Amino acid sequence: MLTDPAVLNLIAATAAVGVAGAFVVPTTSLFLSEAVTATPLMVGLFFAVRSVAEIGTDIVVGAVSDRLRNRRTILVLTALFNACGALCYTFLRDYYLLLLSGMVCFGLGGACFGQLFAYTRELADARGVDAPFFNGFLRSVTSLAWVVGPPLAFWTIATWSFTALYASTAALSLLAAALCGWGLPDPKASGAAKALPEKALPEKALPEKAGPEGSAADATPEPAEDRPPGMLGMFRGLGRRTALVLGAVVLLLGANAMYQINLPLYVTEDLGMSPQFAGLLLGVSAFVEIPLMVLAGVWAERVGKQWLMFAATVCATLFFVLLPLADTRPFLLALQPLNAAWAAVALNIPVVMLQDSLPGRIGTASALYSSAFKAGMFLGGLVVGTVATWTGYGQVFWVCAGLTAVAGVLALLLRTAPEVPSPVPASTPTPTP
Template identity: 45%
Template sequence: MSQSSDAAAAVLDDASGSAEVAGRLAVVKTFLSDGGLLALSGTTAMVGIGGAMVVTTLSLFLADAVGATPLMIGLFFAGRAVLEMSTDLLVGVLSDRIGNRKVLVALALMLSSVGAVCYMLLRNYYAIFACGVVFWGVGGSCFAQLLAYTREMADTSAIKANTLNSVMRSITSVAWIAGPPLGFWLIAAHGFTGLYIPAGLLYFLAGALALWKFPNLRVERDEAPKAANPFRGLNRRARLLMIVIVLLLTVNSIYQIDISLTVTRALHLGAGVAGLLLGFGAALEVPVLIYFGARADRYGMWRLMLAAAVGATVFFSLLPLATTRLELLVLQVPNAFWTSLVLSLPVIMLQNIVDGGLGTASALYSSSFKFGTMLGGATAGVVAEWFGYSDVFWVCAVLAAVAACLLVSGKAYRHEHAEHSAV
């Protein structure tokens, strides 16, 4: 009887494995045969590379080319971030009412292209600030709109939303591996003009590709009358998730800002080690994104978010104790685990639980994302000034632990845990 049971279990495992392989092959076949998915992938890649080139070099541009003081640079980033959060929410609501999301994606990308041209031509701080607020501020809504369009594309295709979102996030991760060194090389070789010409061209081509190659999706929408306030549909789970997103994106932003200073000034390991850590971590994110993206429904997204928060707590508790390059590289494994989950799952979760529409839900995610990033910048500066660079990560561990406690206390996690236990 035992041998028969073992044989039956082996057959079931083989069948399950064959079905999983067949599912992966079906996803690849769908991608290669669907022009809309290929266009979405191409647009995501160009936006990722262009964004990585511009974002990582903007403070250098303001300091060297414009002559801005540290305070002026801080005000520039804060002002643009506040406007981007506002425009994200406004455009998100409008996109749900208008319905033709690809036009908004293309328009936002074209505005970003114009913003790159302004940066190329202007050297007056206030003129650059105005152009940044108008063109990059409104153009920044392309992030939320691409997330919403990706979900609509998944809903109208044979690919699961988690899988497609993870693939697009993987493309972005690869773009962020290539974009920063490419941007700095262009500056070294051709100056800031040599940076913003290709960046503007990438945004323009991405907008053109979206306008002419994105299909006009006709997703079935709820015909019930829209509430005057589209954010009234925010239930307790959505509010809790947004707080968790802000907390975890805050610690991620602190890490991105502080790791290079910790490596060079506290550990005296050299700037190349900081670049190696960021690149290695981004490379590790890709397989994690793909693996858990395909299995998020099986494990449960709320449970995975809890695992990510716990992983972040462990990572930031160990990071101040690491003193060698090898130890820092090993810690990129848990770092890639929690980061990849936090940067991919929450948008799907909000889209599932917010009643206002995909555009509104995606805008709420991107606004939480940007608010966490802005808060991380302020926190990193204040804590590092008072306690030192390495001790900043203890604050990150506390914030990540708070996020984990919120997820444990949330009814959504307990409900999902009960469902999986019953199965």
């Protein structure tokens, strides 16, 4: 895969988006608290309101993207909106102007996250690569970005300022837009499938089965009822299994969002440690995630995706129960492998499960996962703001433990939900008309 220019450009684009996110997400709460002088409740509401805007745009963009010929256009536009949002953070210091610009710019730009998932799946199908493995491989690139991003972000704040940090974020988002626009091929085009292994497709079958839907220009047109339903039917075919996966994802990623929002404030305000140490904790966890995320993709079919999900909830609950008890640097660092173990599964496997449950609607499935991620951010923002205001930052982690325990119950219920037949792999030969 590493000799494929398309894969290399996708890695670079994913890394740029990942580092930009690692600059913004863990520093925003500190930015609002120090540069904007916002209260804990205002910080929580900021994340909650912005997440609502991102959920709506994610779902709409995901549904529309399944009916478009080329997903790269959406990737470029959303990356440009992220750049605009970062520029607003660079120059604005008014709470309400930041909230409005964040809702509009990061609300639209946030769809880039889900669309990268969708493009990754399309490219995996076009290349004949195992989807959980390929998705885990690309997600490990994001984890690597989070190894570098948070420590570098807090170092930039300490050495220069928030202005320098968010200007750098805007530059990374512009780089991602350029890579998506000029470096990524169209997986649905016949040329994209030529890099498949020789055993995957006979040469004469390539034009008819270029992508996961066989969407080459000269192929037989799809019946209207088989086409992606678009916005009006975006929730068609969502069964009990899909609902359980989404519920578990919202709870797990809600806990993850609460952790990322709360950690810098907990470390600096309650424990009296430096912001750089908060960045180090996030970086260590992301570093350990990298091999675990690839292994999760390898084990997904052997162990079972639902069992991996349940194991992740157990690790998450144990981590959040122990976290309020950790008041020293060695103890906090020692907990990070446990944190990485559950995050490696929660940030990788559920999106593949959703894509499998909605064959032919990869953009919608990826947008649902991304929206669940933002719903978790919404939940996290509300809880952090209210709980931290009334009881302190340390008590937030007990709420996280409760959420992940409920997610474990939903993961167990997946055993009773019927499996959805997997779509036909892209590497299945198709007769030439």
